[in-house]
Amino acid sequence: MSDYIVNMQGIEKSFGSNQVLHGVDFLLKQGSIHALLGENGTGKTTLMNILTGILSKDGGNITVDDKENNCIAFIHQELTLVNDLNVYENLFLGCELKKQGHLDKRSMYEKATEILMKMEIELDPNTKVEDINASYKQVVEIARALMKNAKVIIMDEPTSSLTNVEIDHVFTLMRGLKKQGVSFVFISHKLNEVLEICDEYTVMRDGCVVATGEVDQTVTEASLAKHMVGKDLSYDDLYIEREIGPDIMRVENLEREREFEDINFHIGSGEIVGFTGLLGDGRSEIFNTVYGCNKDYKGKIFIGGKECIMHSTGKAQKQKISYLPRNRKENGIIKDLSVGSNMSISILERFKSLLFVDKKKEKTFVDEYVGKLNIKVADTKDLITSLSGGNQQKAILAKAISSNPKLVILDNPTQGVDIGAKLEIYEIIMKLAQQGVSFVVLSSEAQEILMLCDRLYVLFHGKVKKELTRKEANEENIMILATGGNLKEA
Amino acid sequence: MKGKIGGKNWKKLVSNNSALISFIVLFILSIMLKGTMFLSVSNIVNILRNNSIIGIIALGMTLIIITGGIDLSVGSQLAILGVVVITVFNSTQNLLLAAISGAVAAIIFGVITGILVAKCKIPAFIVTLGTMNIYRAVSQYLLNGGGLRAAGTSSEAYTFISNSNLFGIIPMPIVYWIICVIIIALIASNTAVGRHIYAVGSNEKASKLSGVDTTKVKCFAYTISALLVCVATIVETSRLGSINSSSSGTSYEMDAIAAAVIGGTSMAGGKGKILSTVLGTLTLGIINNMMNLMGVNSFLVGAVKGGIIIIAVLLQMVLNKE
Numbered sequence: 001m002s003d004y005i006v007n008m009q010g011i012e013k014s015f016g017s018n019q020v021l022h023g024v025d026f027l028l029k030q031g032s033i034h035a036l037l038g039e040n041g042t043g044k045t046t047l048m049n050i051l052t053g054i055l056s057k058d059g060g061n062i063t064v065d066d067k068e069n070n071c072i073a074f075i076h077q078e079l080t081l082v083n084d085l086n087v088y089e090n091l092f093l094g095c096e097l098k099k100q101g102h103l104d105k106r107s108m109y110e111k112a113t114e115i116l117m118k119m120e121i122e123l124d125p126n127t128k129v130e131d132i133n134a135s136y137k138q139v140v141e142i143a144r145a146l147m148k149n150a151k152v153i154i155m156d157e158p159t160s161s162l163t164n165v166e167i168d169h170v171f172t173l174m175r176g177l178k179k180q181g182v183s184f185v186f187i188s189h190k191l192n193e194v195l196e197i198c199d200e201y202t203v204m205r206d207g208c209v210v211a212t213g214e215v216d217q218t219v220t221e222a223s224l225a226k227h228m229v230g231k232d233l234s235y236d237d238l239y240i241e242r243e244i245g246p247d248i249m250r251v252e253n254l255e256r257e258r259e260f261e262d263i264n265f266h267i268g269s270g271e272i273v274g275f276t277g278l279l280g281d282g283r284s285e286i287f288n289t290v291y292g293c294n295k296d297y298k299g300k301i302f303i304g305g306k307e308c309i310m311h312s313t314g315k316a317q318k319q320k321i322s323y324l325p326r327n328r329k330e331n332g333i334i335k336d337l338s339v340g341s342n343m344s345i346s347i348l349e350r351f352k353s354l355l356f357v358d359k360k361k362e363k364t365f366v367d368e369y370v371g372k373l374n375i376k377v378a379d380t381k382d383l384i385t386s387l388s389g390g391n392q393q394k395a396i397l398a399k400a401i402s403s404n405p406k407l408v409i410l411d412n413p414t415q416g417v418d419i420g421a422k423l424e425i426y427e428i429i430m431k432l433a434q435q436g437v438s439f440v441v442l443s444s445e446a447q448e449i450l451m452l453c454d455r456l457y458v459l460f461h462g463k464v465k466k467e468l469t470r471k472e473a474n475e476e477n478i479m480i481l482a483t484g485g486n487l488k489e490a
Numbered sequence: 491m492k493g494k495i496g497g498k499n500w501k502k503l504v505s506n507n508s509a510l511i512s513f514i515v516l517f518i519l520s521i522m523l524k525g526t527m528f529l530s531v532s533n534i535v536n537i538l539r540n541n542s543i544i545g546i547i548a549l550g551m552t553l554i555i556i557t558g559g560i561d562l563s564v565g566s567q568l569a570i571l572g573v574v575v576i577t578v579f580n581s582t583q584n585l586l587l588a589a590i591s592g593a594v595a596a597i598i599f600g601v602i603t604g605i606l607v608a609k610c611k612i613p614a615f616i617v618t619l620g621t622m623n624i625y626r627a628v629s630q631y632l633l634n635g636g637g638l639r640a641a642g643t644s645s646e647a648y649t650f651i652s653n654s655n656l657f658g659i660i661p662m663p664i665v666y667w668i669i670c671v672i673i674i675a676l677i678a679s680n681t682a683v684g685r686h687i688y689a690v691g692s693n694e695k696a697s698k699l700s701g702v703d704t705t706k707v708k709c710f711a712y713t714i715s716a717l718l719v720c721v722a723t724i725v726e727t728s729r730l731g732s733i734n735s736s737s738s739g740t741s742y743e744m745d746a747i748a749a750a751v752i753g754g755t756s757m758a759g760g761k762g763k764i765l766s767t768v769l770g771t772l773t774l775g776i777i778n779n780m781m782n783l784m785g786v787n788s789f790l791v792g793a794v795k796g797g798i799i800i801i802a803v804l805l806q807m808v809l810n811k812e
């Protein structure tokens with residue numbers, strides 16, 4: 001038995017004429033956590049899909065050192081749970097326990113409880129999956145992999161929707177399992193997590209491995225980022241001091257039952273305002289309402305000094321508000337439409353000549369934004385689902401900013417986006433803000449908020465906990481407020 | 491990518507045109523079985539004319555299915571619109587007025603269905619199951635379960651609509667069908683609302699968040715469908731000179747759905763092509779015609795048709811698999 005549980009040598013793969021993997025080597029030690037890093041579209045997911053046998057390889061060798069089959073479990077970035085079933089029914093989906101031909105619900109329930117307890121997660125296995133939030137869905141996915149006695153668990157951005165407390169739980173769990181000989185492949189864009197949890201790393205760029213080794217003292221976030229992008233990166237000089245204009249939006253006493261209450265805020269023109277907090281703080285719900293998705297709200301929304309009753313998303317668009325929703329797969333992309341159609345769906349009226357959409361004008365627009373946002377796409381007529389996650393995100397960002405909005409609401413704007421693309425997105429936001437476009441940035445990543453925002457509101461349990469200026473805010477402050485604590489008066 | 495058809499591109503070409511391929515296969519099969527008889531001008535014209543009414547209705551059905559809905563009421567709509575159109579015609583002897591009153595009724599039907607489906611969120615299957623029964627019952631009540639003839643001094647003008655030929659050879663129903671196909675195909679592929687129809691069917695939530703008025707889009711689809719049914723009604727009643735409240739339009743909804751599905755329209759919404767639905771209609775038409783030519787017992791025609799629908803869709807799913 002060798003040290004390596006997985007040994008991939010010279011893996012090659014092409015999609016049509018597009019070669020995505022150029023002879024990639026990947027070695028995974030038994031009982032280690034191995035970070036697989038790289039920008040979006042560099043072939044990380046493809047490589048892992050080849051390992052699990054979802055895709056066939058064009059060339060190269062794979063040896064998996066294990067007698068049992070199905071020892072590799074892949075937890076995808078986009079979750080694969082059935083919303084209408086219970087947690088334990090999801091856990092046992094396809095391998096239900098039976099007793100005399102009937103489902104043995106009691107044993108399944110007990111076993112599910114046992115696994116969740118081992119993970120130190122408080123969750124009743126009887127809860128319906130549609131009623132639990134995204135973070136718990138991820139937990140259920142991990143539990144499912146564990147239940148199948150997986151020896152290798154591949155996790156594709158497992159922590160992108162988890163809160164810090166839950167991330168700690170997952171990491172503790174991973175360390176425990178590591179000792180029992182389980183190996184992990186950890187795909188993530190959060191480099192601080194990589195340094196915290198991983199033993200080894202492999203960085204890919206454009207279908208090749210550019211760096212690999214052990215995570216030791218010499219490895220830093222900066223050095224990893226440099227490998228990924230191929231050049232030095234700096235977040236520091238991103239923020240640009242700007243003149244903030246008069247208020248474009250003011251919200252007074254906004255309230256919606258069971259979601260949020262007593263919400264007051266204002267947004268100046270050209271201002272970037274952050275809203276942050278932990279999961280369940282109600283920030284997405286607030287801006288869903290502001291954008292006109294819900295009719296039954298109390299309180300007042302003023303746009304440009306006039307009160308507006310926000311009863312439809314079409315009205316919000318007319319008021320020059322646009323929205324980039326969270327959860328790209330469910331709320332963002334329209335899967336049967338092409339990349340171009342996804343980008344232009346909000347502004348088709350603009351290309352109208354007589355009754356019809358002028359496809360030449362539309363194409364010019366799409367090409368312009370593909371260039372502006374540096375979207376990697378072979379043909380804008382291809383389906384949006386053929387793009388990698390980061391490029392999909394850029395395409396729907398294009399949709400949000402292309403309607404000449406005065407206010408753009410960005411909910412989790414860099415979900416599943418690599419560092420290079422993240423920086424590009426921030427630069428675009430900053431550039432537009434300089435031109436007087438206002439932004440609302442909803443995010444639980446303090447770094448992101450601190451980097452971009454002129455002012456921020458920290459939310460806790462559906463209420464504004466505190467408003468902070470750029471000068472007052474730091475990661476520590478935000479964390480204290482977001483967990484319900486109070487700042488000591490200086 | 492032109493001129494580079496090999497491997498994957500070839501496969502893509504096949505799966506994108508599976509409706510055309512199954513149509514061609516059936517066409518060649520028909521020629522092999524009943525060569526000259528099948529290919530005769532009169533037979534081909536016959537197939538086209540006999541299927542023009544279903545063909546027109548199937549266009550609207552395709553739009554509705556693309557939005558993720560379905561309309562079971564189109565057959566009953568045809569009956570009740572027939573009653574409206576002929577009643578107005580008989581009392582006024584004015585063709586235009588009769589057509590307009592039919593169109594107004596159709597728009598009302600479409601908007602009601604659209605609002606019930608989009609605003610009240612009742613599944614389209616249930617809403618149209620209800621309206622199907624209502625329309626049929628009301629038309630039977632109005633005509634006491636019997637029929638109504640187009641009568642009066644201008645009745646010849648009424649029957650002329652469908653019983654005349656363009657250039658002396660092409661029956662007018664075919665011409666109406668072609669006009670409808672062109673209009674609907676343009677709406678589907680070249681207008682904003684057409685794009686919105688696909689978007690709503692593919693991901694309603696994301697469409698709404700992009701500022702698309704999903705209620706309006708769905709109402710539009712059901713209204714266009716009802717208007718197409720109105721055209722089909724006039725074509726049908728003109729051809730026969732009458733409407734029958736009990737038998738007119740029965741099971742047309744099933745043929746229209748079958749035509750759309752054979753044409754590759756996805757029942758889950760978001761996918762479908764107008765021209766493929768035309769091929770789907772013709773596929774069904776040829777099957778009917780061949781049964782007839784081969785003297786298959788008319789009671790068995792339905793069984794064969796049903797089997798071929800399943801095979802056609804199965805074939806497409808196999809071809810579409812990556």
